Amino acid sequence: MASNARSYNDAIDALNSLQTPFAVIEARRKAGVRPDGTSVRDMGAYLARIGYAPADLDRLGIVHVAGTKGKGSTCAFVDSILSQYRRARGTPRKVGLFTSPHLIAVRERIRIGSRPLSEELFARYFFQVWDRLEAAQPAAEGAEAGPAPGSKPIYARYLTLLSYHVFLSEGVDAAVYETGIGGEYDATNVVEHPVAAGISTLGIDHVYVLGHTVDRIAWHKAGIMKAGSPAFTVEQVPEAAAVLRERAAEKGVALRELAVDPRLASVRIRPDATFQKKNATLAIALAETALTRLDPSFSPDLSAPLPREFVDGLEQVVWRGRCEVIEEDRVVWHVDGAHTVDSLKMAARWFAGEWAGEESKSKSTAAAAGPKVLIFNQQGRAEAVDFLNGLCNTVKKADPAGRGFEHVIFCTNVTYAATGYKRDFVNKQYNPKDIENMTAQRVFAERWSTLDPSANVTLIPTIEEAINKARSLGETVGDGQKVQALITGSLHLVGGALGIIEKADAL
Numbered sequence: 001m002a003s004n005a006r007s008y009n010d011a012i013d014a015l016n017s018l019q020t021p022f023a024v025i026e027a028r029r030k031a032g033v034r035p036d037g038t039s040v041r042d043m044g045a046y047l048a049r050i051g052y053a054p055a056d057l058d059r060l061g062i063v064h065v066a067g068t069k070g071k072g073s074t075c076a077f078v079d080s081i082l083s084q085y086r087r088a089r090g091t092p093r094k095v096g097l098f099t100s101p102h103l104i105a106v107r108e109r110i111r112i113g114s115r116p117l118s119e120e121l122f123a124r125y126f127f128q129v130w131d132r133l134e135a136a137q138p139a140a141e142g143a144e145a146g147p148a149p150g151s152k153p154i155y156a157r158y159l160t161l162l163s164y165h166v167f168l169s170e171g172v173d174a175a176v177y178e179t180g181i182g183g184e185y186d187a188t189n190v191v192e193h194p195v196a197a198g199i200s201t202l203g204i205d206h207v208y209v210l211g212h213t214v215d216r217i218a219w220h221k222a223g224i225m226k227a228g229s230p231a232f233t234v235e236q237v238p239e240a241a242a243v244l245r246e247r248a249a250e251k252g253v254a255l256r257e258l259a260v261d262p263r264l265a266s267v268r269i270r271p272d273a274t275f276q277k278k279n280a281t282l283a284i285a286l287a288e289t290a291l292t293r294l295d296p297s298f299s300p301d302l303s304a305p306l307p308r309e310f311v312d313g314l315e316q317v318v319w320r321g322r323c324e325v326i327e328e329d330r331v332v333w334h335v336d337g338a339h340t341v342d343s344l345k346m347a348a349r350w351f352a353g354e355w356a357g358e359e360s361k362s363k364s365t366a367a368a369a370g371p372k373v374l375i376f377n378q379q380g381r382a383e384a385v386d387f388l389n390g391l392c393n394t395v396k397k398a399d400p401a402g403r404g405f406e407h408v409i410f411c412t413n414v415t416y417a418a419t420g421y422k423r424d425f426v427n428k429q430y431n432p433k434d435i436e437n438m439t440a441q442r443v444f445a446e447r448w449s450t451l452d453p454s455a456n457v458t459l460i461p462t463i464e465e466a467i468n469k470a471r472s473l474g475e476t477v478g479d480g481q482k483v484q485a486l487i488t489g490s491l492h493l494v495g496g497a498l499g500i501i502e503k504a505d506a507l
């Protein structure tokens with residue numbers, strides 16, 4: 001990296017160079033390489049090379065969250081509650097939030113005071129870490145073989161490392177951390193003494209890395225529980241709950257399994273759905289634990305209504321790309337980044353509910369709400385084709401006439417027709433041939449045509465063109481009607497789409 005290349009864009013280019021290329025991922029997969037403890041050990045070594053001991057992380061007051069679904073939402077709730085508390089009472093001094101993946105720009109993953117790090121600060125800290133890694137003398141770590149001298153951790157791990165440097169440099173005293181994948185071997189698991197650990201809803205995802213059954217997956221997520229730190233989870237399927245209990249007992253951790261918090265009855269949680277109340281319940285327990293440590297005058301009272309700051313935090317949270325509605329003249333966009341079987345059913349149910357609401361409003365004028373349009377993608381997961389069934393049927397069931405989506409568009413996650421990926425979305429982890437040939441999208445299209453032969457199914461190369469197509473359908477609808485579009489299946493798709501719909505390259 002040239003020493004004069006130091007802008008945000010340079011940082012993102014440098015970061016993209018740390019992505020594991022498709023060919024390497026494939027080779028590992030074929031060789032049956034699975035994650036193990038090396039990743040966390042290496043993170044410890046990298047942390048040392050940039051000048052920190054594991055104990056330094058204790059200053060961050062880390063709340064650590066794992067789970068299959070709802071991690072990000074839970075973290076956003078905790079962050080929002082702590083930020084409200086800080087505003088009202090001056091504690092914590094500074095709240096940090098580390099989440100993944102990003103929706104619109106990489107720097108969203110590292111927030112202070114709920115705001116993404118500025119481009120300038122991101123670039124500055126990014127290259128400080130870069131330079132320290134290049135200059136480090138790994139010999140100082142002792143005889144144990146660590147990562148190669150001068151090497152950098154891969155993409156997600158680099159960002160994790162960067163977040164520690166940012167939060168420690170900025171004096172964050174309450175940091176909320178979402179795990180990347182799993183828990184036991186996740187880069188964020190380098191923290192030894194979190195303030196609390198939270199495990200959100202468990203289900204099937206990332207099967208290649210984590211295993212094919214819920215109990216294997218639960219084993220990984222349970223890896224964030226640490227002796228001496230309270231741990232919380234929500235109601236889980238029995239196989240998952242059993243593993244969590246077993247692992248907690250082994251580690252000597254007091255694990256609390258929370259039923260939906262009755263104090264939420266008077267709080268407006270959006271969307272108004274059980275899964276979100278479970279996320280909120282977990283967030284309340286985590287925030288209470290953090291505040292108990294930070295503020296001697298704070299003590300949770302389960303029999304009293306939630307403190308004002310908690311209610312405000314929960315009601316005013318911003319967590320984009322999930323159950324979002326954006327209204328244009330001729331199109332209503334429903335945007336949700338769900339990308340597992342269960343969460344897609346949830347997203348379909350939410351869309352169907354919104355659509356049915358529109359439909360009933362327009363009954364009196366004899367005009368229906370407008371055609372239902374689906375824009376879907378999920379890149380790089382063969383099993384994604386099985387996401388489609390639930391999506392199709394949930395929407396059909398909600399329509400009194402039994403009609404599904406009138407138009408179904410499958411596109412890739414490539415952002416723009418002319419210029420390709422937006423820099424923050426460059427992705428080397430997928431087979432470029434598959435993107436070019438739209439291999440996955442063809443399989444989706446074929447499946448959809450058997451699920452709903454009456455649907456108009458199209459393949460469109462980029463997100464931008466898919467959006468244009470839905471907008472052009474909007475030009476043909478009757479007076480008072482709007483295209484009812486659902487964009488879902490991938491957070492990358494949803495982030496790219498939001499950037500285009502809002503004409504906002506920046507945040």
Ligand SMILES: Nc1ncnc2c1ncn2[C@@H]1O[C@H](COP(=O)(O)OP(=O)(O)OP(=O)(O)O)[C@@H](O)[C@H]1O
Pocket residue numbers: 067068069070071072073074100101200201275276278279321322323336337338339342343344346347491
């Ligand atoms: N507790 C839950 N149970 C099931 N589905 C959920 C739950 N919470 C959120 N979802 C669904 O999953 C989507 C993603 O939510 P969120 O970002 O909180 O999850 P995540 O665990 O961070 O996922 P990712 O794997 O993308 O990091 C939401 O839009 C919603 O549809």
Ligand SMILES: [Mg+2]
Pocket residue numbers: 068205
């Ligand atoms: Mg995930």
Ligand SMILES: [Mg+2]
Pocket residue numbers: 071072099100101178
């Ligand atoms: Mg997430």
